[in-house]
Amino acid sequence: MNITNLLRIALRALANNKLRGFLTMLGIIIGVASVITMLAIGQGSKRSIQEQIAEMGSNMIMIHPGNMERGGVRQGASDMQTLKLEDYKKLQTETRYLAAVSPSVSSSGQFIYGANNYPSSINGVATEYLEIRQLSVQSGEMFTDQDIQASAKVCLLGKTVVDNLFTGGEDPVGKIIRFNKIPFRIVGVLASKGYNSMGQDQDDVVLAPYTTIQKRVLAITHLQSIFCSALTEDLTEKASDEITQILRQDHKLKETDADDFDIRSQQELSTMLSSTTDLMTILLACIAGISLLVGGIGIMNIMYVSVTERTREIGLRMSVGARGIDILSQFLIEAILISITGGIIGVIIGVAASYGVKIIMSWPIFIQPWSVGLSFAVCTITGVFFGWYPAKKAADLDPIEAIRYE
């Protein structure tokens, strides 16, 4: 018996039992639709986190002092003074993989403007810091290299700080605010970036020349950290190695000495967060997969009923010349048709539901093409797997008994 005839027979059998076929299909439809929707939600949140990291600068590398021992005594991070201004200069001149380098020193305290005050921290950086953190100036302008050389008392404010200090809505550019009694002239306001994926307010920031903070606020000569950005995200690792090399040489560390600094890249953070969302995606997909399995069992159940109900038909087909393999393929194709049709409808509903979630709940979703292909393949396999046993039962019937079955 050829495949067209088999398909015709299977389609006719399904057409004779439309409601039953549809209810059986429903299990598969729900299974496939939920797999696709769950994966879309999982992948969507992964994407959105990756995008936020990219916004923060996915090629960003942070260098902190670390792991220094003095005579066997470990030092606390704030006491460590291993990062020097020379390190920053060296990195600037010797690097091949870095696009920008900026030192960073910060101090927290109270900002005062008129009757308003607001606690935050002031960050002493170089002009490259804007590029590294992907910040932009909304109004006014960035301080200049001359300001850095002169240790000028100028600053840029983030939106949160502006909102808290300038409650009257006046333009902060050109105004003088005070930080721990030191007056700073505001030269610019940063564009708002909102909250990042870890819930930190990225607008709660004040930037000033690092020299100003070093000399006039903290009275230190070392650096608290150095921010760099690699040329591209892919070069982050090479850049980190290069930094290690330069800093070790600069710090005159012996082969056996441990690094007295600590390098962290956004890529590591990105990997960590991705693995969290991946886990979530897997969990969601597992739950959805279980519903697909339940749908498959539904097919098996209904195919068993169908075989029993059509015992006489099977007997007749055998007596007019159907071989076991013909009967087996007939019922198998019926099961596969149910699961494939259910799969197609499930894909459509799953995609629609994903966009529904996006529109109604405004969650980020992303439908990965392979997730559609995968769930479709799984439901076809489900059809074959769960259709096999009932079909085998039908094929093994004794024609003599089947034809006289009441």
Add this chain to the structure above:
Amino acid sequence: MSKSIIHLENIRRDFIVGDETVHALRNVSFSISEGEFVTIMGTSGSGESTLLNLLGCLDTPTAGDYFLDDVPVKLMGKAERAILRNRKIGFVFQSYNLLPKTTALENVELPLMYNPGISASLRKEKALKALESVSLQDRVMHKSNQMSGGQQQRVAIARALVNDPVLILADEATGNLDTRTSFEILVLFQQLHATGKTIIFVTHNPEIARFSSRNIVLRDGNILSDTLNTSILLATDSLAALPKEKD
């Protein structure tokens, strides 16, 4: 003597029920030639159903040889026998066994669906011809549940004819029909016989034997009698003799 279609030699068929062996057929031998219309009779339990299953290649004997159209059936596997049934035998059952919610045409086409050598167009042509030969050419697209018992049985006969079998096997084919319709079906069988078809008709009804050319009676798994019928009744006459039906 014309060609032998069926040749049975010392056929035995035992069934094991629990720890007891039931001898359904003990020692049956006979031959049936091309063009014969044979009735096989016997009371329930005489082995007539077992014999029918063997003749129809649905079952194989425990001992003895069976040749259908010179093909030794005994050595064949399940799938081979299925193909043999498909090419050489047409079945007509007591309860018609038509596919539900399916047109007469599709029911008749069914055996040809299992013959990959026959194209869809040839299949339809043959099925229409078979339906015509049972005078159902105007019921082609009727579904099985839209037809009377007699019409359904005629569709079943057309289905048995469609593959040009060497043998038509009828199992109590008039058992579910009223007297008038039974005679109509018998007329059809006699017409088929007249065109040279070989027919075996298994029945409990001794009256039917009078319309056939030969009658084999079974009892307890043995052949009790095997007689040629010299004065064959014509079913058309019996049909005409029936009182007119009130409309």
